[in-house]
Amino acid sequence: MLRLMRQVVPYVLAVLLVGAASGIGVLVSDQVAPVNLAMLYLLAVVISGLRWGSGSAVLSSVLSAVAFDFFMVPPRFSFFIADTEHVITFSVLLSVALVIGTLTSRLRDHAAAIRRRQEETAALYAFSRQMVAAHNVTETAVAVINHIAGSFGRPVSLQLRGEGRPELHAADFGSPLSEREQRAARWTLEHGQPSGWGEGPMPDIQAECLPLKTVHAVVGVVVVQHPDDDEPLSPDERRLLEAFATQAAVVLEREMLVETARRAHLLMEADKLHDALLHSISHGLKTPLASIIGSLSAVLDPSPTQLDLSTRQELLETAREEAERLNWLVSNLLDMTRLESGHLKLTIDWYDLEDVVGVALGQTADRLKPRAIHVHMPEDLPLVPLDEVLVVQVLNNLLDNAAKYSPPGSPIDIWVRQDAEAVAVTVADRGPGIPDGERERVFEKFFRLERPGSPPGTGLGLAICKGIVEAHRGRIWVGARDGGGTEISFSLPLTRDLEARGSA
Amino acid sequence: MKTERDSSLPPGARILVVDDERQIRRFLRASLATQGYEVLEAGSVAEAMAQAAAAPPPDMVILDLGLPDGDGLDVVHRVREWSAMPILILSVRGQEADKVSALDAGADDYLTKPFSTGELLARLRVAMRRSTRSENEPVFVTGGLVLDLARRLVTVEGDEVHLTATEYNLLKTMALHSGKVLTHTQLLKMVWGPGYETEAHILRVNISNLRRKIEPDPLQPKYIVTEPGVGYRLRVSDPTDGVDG
Numbered sequence: 001m002l003r004l005m006r007q008v009v010p011y012v013l014a015v016l017l018v019g020a021a022s023g024i025g026v027l028v029s030d031q032v033a034p035v036n037l038a039m040l041y042l043l044a045v046v047i048s049g050l051r052w053g054s055g056s057a058v059l060s061s062v063l064s065a066v067a068f069d070f071f072m073v074p075p076r077f078s079f080f081i082a083d084t085e086h087v088i089t090f091s092v093l094l095s096v097a098l099v100i101g102t103l104t105s106r107l108r109d110h111a112a113a114i115r116r117r118q119e120e121t122a123a124l125y126a127f128s129r130q131m132v133a134a135h136n137v138t139e140t141a142v143a144v145i146n147h148i149a150g151s152f153g154r155p156v157s158l159q160l161r162g163e164g165r166p167e168l169h170a171a172d173f174g175s176p177l178s179e180r181e182q183r184a185a186r187w188t189l190e191h192g193q194p195s196g197w198g199e200g201p202m203p204d205i206q207a208e209c210l211p212l213k214t215v216h217a218v219v220g221v222v223v224v225q226h227p228d229d230d231e232p233l234s235p236d237e238r239r240l241l242e243a244f245a246t247q248a249a250v251v252l253e254r255e256m257l258v259e260t261a262r263r264a265h266l267l268m269e270a271d272k273l274h275d276a277l278l279h280s281i282s283h284g285l286k287t288p289l290a291s292i293i294g295s296l297s298a299v300l301d302p303s304p305t306q307l308d309l310s311t312r313q314e315l316l317e318t319a320r321e322e323a324e325r326l327n328w329l330v331s332n333l334l335d336m337t338r339l340e341s342g343h344l345k346l347t348i349d350w351y352d353l354e355d356v357v358g359v360a361l362g363q364t365a366d367r368l369k370p371r372a373i374h375v376h377m378p379e380d381l382p383l384v385p386l387d388e389v390l391v392v393q394v395l396n397n398l399l400d401n402a403a404k405y406s407p408p409g410s411p412i413d414i415w416v417r418q419d420a421e422a423v424a425v426t427v428a429d430r431g432p433g434i435p436d437g438e439r440e441r442v443f444e445k446f447f448r449l450e451r452p453g454s455p456p457g458t459g460l461g462l463a464i465c466k467g468i469v470e471a472h473r474g475r476i477w478v479g480a481r482d483g484g485g486t487e488i489s490f491s492l493p494l495t496r497d498l499e500a501r502g503s504a
Numbered sequence: 505m506k507t508e509r510d511s512s513l514p515p516g517a518r519i520l521v522v523d524d525e526r527q528i529r530r531f532l533r534a535s536l537a538t539q540g541y542e543v544l545e546a547g548s549v550a551e552a553m554a555q556a557a558a559a560p561p562p563d564m565v566i567l568d569l570g571l572p573d574g575d576g577l578d579v580v581h582r583v584r585e586w587s588a589m590p591i592l593i594l595s596v597r598g599q600e601a602d603k604v605s606a607l608d609a610g611a612d613d614y615l616t617k618p619f620s621t622g623e624l625l626a627r628l629r630v631a632m633r634r635s636t637r638s639e640n641e642p643v644f645v646t647g648g649l650v651l652d653l654a655r656r657l658v659t660v661e662g663d664e665v666h667l668t669a670t671e672y673n674l675l676k677t678m679a680l681h682s683g684k685v686l687t688h689t690q691l692l693k694m695v696w697g698p699g700y701e702t703e704a705h706i707l708r709v710n711i712s713n714l715r716r717k718i719e720p721d722p723l724q725p726k727y728i729v730t731e732p733g734v735g736y737r738l739r740v741s742d743p744t745d746g747v748d749g
């Protein structure tokens with residue numbers, strides 16, 4: 001209805017304008033020659049052409065000629081033309097009006113086209129600026145939707161092609177689609193052709209689906225919806241939408257490629273980690289297994305030469321010790337896996353650090369014997385929010401390392417210090433120390449200082465410590481000890497934002 | 505409360521072992537049978553419930569928490585509906601929350617896999633002794649620590665120790681459940697009353713103070729043992745009990 005009105009109005013206005021010219025002409029016709037009055041009509045034609053386009057220009061040309069004949073040419077108020085001179089005036093007026101009308105309307109169209117192109121360029125520029133600000137596929141998709149929806153004032157949806165899968169979709173952004181709209185979108189994605197209103201397999205739906213096409217592929221579909229009996233986009237809007245779609249397709253394709261590359265890189269890293277893990281497993285775990293199998297098979301050996309009782313006992317003892325070492329290594333591997341996968345949940349509560357240190361000393365007592373352990377701890381230490389099992393695990397690993405990498409019999413010191421915001425625990429040994437350049441690296445997974453005769457390990461202990469301490473929002477670091485040796489310290493914050501630290 | 509009776513289970517006691525790993529059941533059967541116990545086996549929640557309800561019922565249950573057809577915790581809940589038979593939980597490291605749930609649901613104790621037979625037998629003895637002892641023994645003794653419940657008197661190596669009312673109640677509660685691990689929640693509820701279950705810091709501070717008064721070295725406690733992530737245990741003076749769980 002509105003559309004019809006919009007189409008009719010220019011013609012009505014052209015008629016009114018010619019009417020107005022005729023009115024003025026009739027009023028002044030006594031003083032002015034009819035030939036000059038023709039100029040009035042030419043003015044009306046020019047105005048019609050400039051304002052309302054070629055249709056109304058043609059209409060006003062014809063009407064002007066007829067009205068000129070009727071109102072101005074004697075005998076007036078009749079279509080009869082008495083004078084041959086006026087036949088010429090009439091014909092010239094008609095052709096001049098037609099030519100001027102066409103020219104002016106063309107001028108108008110041209111100006112409008114330039115203005116539109118300027119607007120489009122500005123819109124595309126704004127669009128590209130928004131997309132530059134986006135840093136991944138999701139952000140880009142959201143920017144595309146927001147911009148298109150904002151430009152056309154209509155709900156917009158964007159569907160992206162899934163990674164290497166022909167079917168829709170890895171992601172679905174923006175306004176939800178009806179089932180039929182989804183079918184149309186899928187068709188567009190598969191065929192790379194627009195569909196929806198008036199096009200494709202479902203011309204009756206009130207939505208326009210445009211493919212996001214690059215030279216390589218169709219990366220997705222943008223769907224502009226028209227709720228409430230709206231009308232489709234105008235040709236200009238449609239062209240702008242197509243321009244948006246082309247630009248969006250290029251940017252989205254680039255972002256998708258970047259993400260694919262990033263994922264491939266991660267996979268490669270994971271592969272490297274996997275190799276290191278396998279290497280570590282074969283070295284760290286096979287040694288105790290070899291001892292266990294060897295010792296047990298010697299005990300079970302049915303050969304006639306019987307082992308004496310003390311040898312049997314010794315072999316069984318070895319098997320048990322090695323099994324315990326295996327248990328320690330496997331626990332470390334499991335902890336690492338849990339830390340890495342984010343499945344480690346902290347159970348934070350207030351604990352007495354003296355108690356926690358005591359538990360760790362109890363659990364590592366066998367491995368620390370017969371060293372002297374000196375614990376230096378302030379009397380009035382406050383309770384600390386922590387996960388008891390995990391912090392005990394940190395201390396166990398630090399004590400185990402101190403024992404492994406320092407001469408048997410040398411003492412191990414534990415300091416606990418406190419300031420306003422945190423407590424720090426330091427485990428110090430009298431071993432060879434860690435070279436300057438490798439102080440940070442010792443916290444990397446599978447990093448081991450290669451030294452002749454270093455005891456077997458997985459290279460995970462300190463990485464686990466770091467993981468646990470950081471899950472507590474604490475810090476862990478290595479220092480050199482005055483007089484030789486290694487100091488490893490970790491700090492735990494005293495603030496009780498337990499909820500915020502609920503999970504690692 | 506120190507029992508003069510043989511510190512092991514009554515000969516021929518029937519122990520139900522619930523674990524879906526055949527190897528674990530085999531080694532438990534071997535070690536328990538050598539000690540003269542009769543061993544029943546179950547590999548699932550369903551089998552466990554059938555065995556536990558059999559006549560005569562077992563004297564004790566050793567229960568793995570992870571079972572193929574359900575959660576060991578269900579077994580604890582269902583057995584506790586009609587029986588007070590001791591239940592010993594087997595779990596792996598990292599399952600502290602599950603251990604705590606099982607203990608709060610009424611399980612008596614837990615052991616973390618892998619464990620030695622020595623630890624297992626010690627735990628069994630403690631659990632069985634608790635289930636058979638009378639409640640009226642007025643004096644509790646472990647090592648050099650003596651708690652005279654009738655006279656509200658605590659001595660360490662013969663010297664009287666002055667405790668606050670709360671510290672005394674805490675020690676008494678642990679003595680009444682000596683050898684058994686008590687979860688943080690259980691201790692808070694028993695000593696401070698309902699509504700205090702989450703006030704862990706009160707418990708920490710009192711345990712710390714109590715240790716300073718009764719432990720020769722609070723850093724290496726002899727009597728009040730910490731079970732990380734779970735709770736505390738008052739150690740009983742069974743010589744084979746000196747192993748950490």
